[in-house]
Amino acid sequence: MMKEKVGFTTTIPVEILLAADKVPVDLNNLFINHPRPHKLIEKAENAGFPANLCGWIKGIYGAAHEYGIRKIIAVTQGDCSNTHALMEILENERFEIMPFAYPYDRDYQLLKLQIEQLMERFGVNPDEAEAVRTSLLPLRGKLKTLDELTYKGGQISGFENHYYLVSASDFFGDVAKFTVEVDRFLAKMRNSKPDCLEPLRVGYLGVPPIMSDFYSFLESLGVEVVYNELARQFAMLTDHGDLVRQYQNYTYPYKIFHRLRDINEAVEKRKLRGLIHYTQSFCFRQLEDIIIRQQVKVPILTIEGNTPDPLDGRTRLRLESFAEMLRTSSCFGSLRPGR
Numbered sequence: 637m638m639k640e641k642v643g644f645t646t647t648i649p650v651e652i653l654l655a656a657d658k659v660p661v662d663l664n665n666l667f668i669n670h671p672r673p674h675k676l677i678e679k680a681e682n683a684g685f686p687a688n689l690c691g692w693i694k695g696i697y698g699a700a701h702e703y704g705i706r707k708i709i710a711v712t713q714g715d716c717s718n719t720h721a722l723m724e725i726l727e728n729e730r731f732e733i734m735p736f737a738y739p740y741d742r743d744y745q746l747l748k749l750q751i752e753q754l755m756e757r758f759g760v761n762p763d764e765a766e767a768v769r770t771s772l773l774p775l776r777g778k779l780k781t782l783d784e785l786t787y788k789g790g791q792i793s794g795f796e797n798h799y800y801l802v803s804a805s806d807f808f809g810d811v812a813k814f815t816v817e818v819d820r821f822l823a824k825m826r827n828s829k830p831d832c833l834e835p836l837r838v839g840y841l842g843v844p845p846i847m848s849d850f851y852s853f854l855e856s857l858g859v860e861v862v863y864n865e866l867a868r869q870f871a872m873l874t875d876h877g878d879l880v881r882q883y884q885n886y887t888y889p890y891k892i893f894h895r896l897r898d899i900n901e902a903v904e905k906r907k908l909r910g911l912i913h914y915t916q917s918f919c920f921r922q923l924e925d926i927i928i929r930q931q932v933k934v935p936i937l938t939i940e941g942n943t944p945d946p947l948d949g950r951t952r953l954r955l956e957s958f959a960e961m962l963r964t965s966s967c968f969g970s971l972r973p974g975r
């Protein structure tokens with residue numbers, strides 16, 4: 637019998653779904669990896685979603701319909717305010733919706749309660765979820781090696797790093813298959829030589845880019861992303877001892893200040909010359925750019941994307957200028973959209 641698929645709108649304690657013998661499906665991955673992601677956006681717009689709404693939200697809606705994912709865990713706190721209305725629309729269309737809320741202040745007991753409620757919903761007990769968490773540690777360790785080969789050895793490109801880390805939110809829905817692919821990839825890359833001996837090292841901040849050629853364009857400029865901030869968070873590379881602590885130490889759903897600590901550590905440790913902050917059009921997180929640029933100590937360029945298309949000419953030009961500025965200058969500055 638086919639296992640049941642359970643979708644989710646952003647990273648959730650996937651260990652619970654695996655313990656319940658379900659197939660975890662990150663709807664964001666489903667959307668962006670679709671051969672024609674525009675089609676999924678159109679599906680949402682045809683249903684009445686406005687043009688001036690985040691493309692990821694429309695993509696999630698379209699993906700849930702396209703792939704018939706009828707059971708969805710909606711992260712109602714810690715991700716996106718648009719999720720509330722999205723879930724109401726889906727519930728109205730007879731999808732089964734289960735809420736999950738990350739407490740804003742990272743309170744251990746409140747998070748534990750949320751995790752326990754999710755476990756109860758799927759008939760999983762804490763020992764079963766913990767057993768899955770432990771069983772995933774070797775795989776997460778391999779992803780950590782993959783990340784190290786990116787920033788220490790330069791054998792793994794920014795895109796490859798992004799692809800594997802971001803895919804760890806649902807492990808392709810099949811942990812065994814994902815593990816085999818990671819093993820194969822690591823075996824191939826471990827002894828490879830970096831393509832570019834002295835790339836300009838930058839970090840990427842923010843939600844995954846919706847644009848289709850972001851990484852390849854940077855590579856064409858001799859710029860390598862050696863830190864994918866949120867993809868690395870999604871992959872949870874550190875063993876924090878138990879399931880609640882693991883999700884408590886995940887920086888994305890809480891106050892921006894936890895992210896900033898992680899970003900500033902990475903700037904030092906990975907010797908980043910600059911940062912590129914990606915913001916999604918119509919996303920409330922664009923406001924966080926104000927704090928990020930005040931709190932980081934290397935030059936930062938903020939770019940914006942809307943639809944799953946190649947980079948537009950203006951953004952290409954801005955990325956080129958930023959790379960040039962980092963190469964030729966040691967001054968610290970910042971570039972915002974429109975400047």
Ligand code: SF4
Nearest residue numbers: 690692715716916919
């Ligand atoms: S990019 Fe922003 S608006 Fe879009 S789904 Fe993510 S948090 Fe929500």
